[in-house]
Amino acid sequence: MQVDLKGQTAVVFGAGRGIGEAIVTQLARAGAKVYVADLIEKNCAHVVDNLAKEGLNGVAVGCDVGKFEQVDGVMERAERETGRLDIVVNNAGIVTLGSFLETTQEEISKLINVNLMGTSNGLQAAVKRMQKYNHGKIVSTASFAGRHAMKEGFAYYGMTKAAIIYLTQAAAYAGADYNINVNSVCPGIIRTPMWEKILDSYVAAGQDRETSWKESLKHFIPLERGDQKPEDIAYAVLFLCSEYADHITGQALNIDGGASMD
Template identity: 35%
Template structure:
């Protein structure tokens, strides 16, 4: 029987890479994003390879959307096996300029979304009485706290904490909860980080922030979506059944934990 995986924030970037890899691994995949156009585009790409996929537009910060997402997955494929809480946003601001709107938006998506997604998935796993896996998007910013990224770092520290605590509470139900912690990738998110850094540091030119961060990577190159997808593929597989409550760094050698 084919397993079923939901990947939030998979209309593009790392999430799209994860959805594509899980589909290639044999999962029936549910692509989810707040951007309906991105959902449709990714679904068509994956379908074009003859793989089993549907798309569901939704806002992860809304609890009812997360539970509806799981419902749609089960309606389409009869079950759920893996839920990837990938959706997230970046916030690049000096600490003294952090405001209420930024905090509320970042935490509602990056943290609330993970909580609601985990709750929705866990409810379905318990209903099925089957093993289940929740895989959360953390970050190297969940292990370090970076200047100009104080809000983003705080949200990812919260994701790491929820990963630990939910793993402890859900283990009796045969549910594993882990997180993947990417580093510096050439995605739209890093384009935005680079753009914002230039505004606040006079000595920086476009591309400098990305080069500065990626220049310290031991393996000598920025991250590709496939690098993250490889780890998620493992965490979604039976080979990782004895792993839970971990926030695993995949950054080419940048942060050591």
């Protein structure tokens, strides 16, 4: 299977590091010009520098996904500069480990603003803009934590990810009349800066970082194939953005070593 995205324009939000950076790299290697958008602008520049080392095309853009105008503005710029918008990936996210009773009002607001409103903003802006092309692929990053509530915590994080799975279906209905595919991916646990933050809280509770990581893997992931990498998610996103996924829409694809089987 060879994915060819030559001549296509892609926008990836939450693209400055971790899973987002891996998604950018795969889309660019397949030939797309990628707008690399993130709250931390210097990270976008770093990702674009890495693309340039491979002779690939990227544009760094600062963007807070919680603000619709900024999200729409990145897509508007991509269209203005390239004359098209083929792919949008809503990957920005933040995490809070807390349980239902522990999570503070401030944490709940932040999670809703970034994870839920950020994705909603990306979905609405993308479907509206792609209608005129009668073509488009949109993928959002949910999580296995969005499949069902967990005793271990992630209460409001999981709620935002469950909402992304739901919104994926709603946006897929809206996009279907215009030949726009809308899907989401549900990663398992991947040791990006986000998971290092979770491990920080285990360390703060007196546990050893590496032991906590190994125990988390054992606890959550049935498939004993070692650590999942950001690339594992990026390959699935690349597939969903390709012609091979033309008949797939409204789906949430688990890429989690069996953590969730629904």
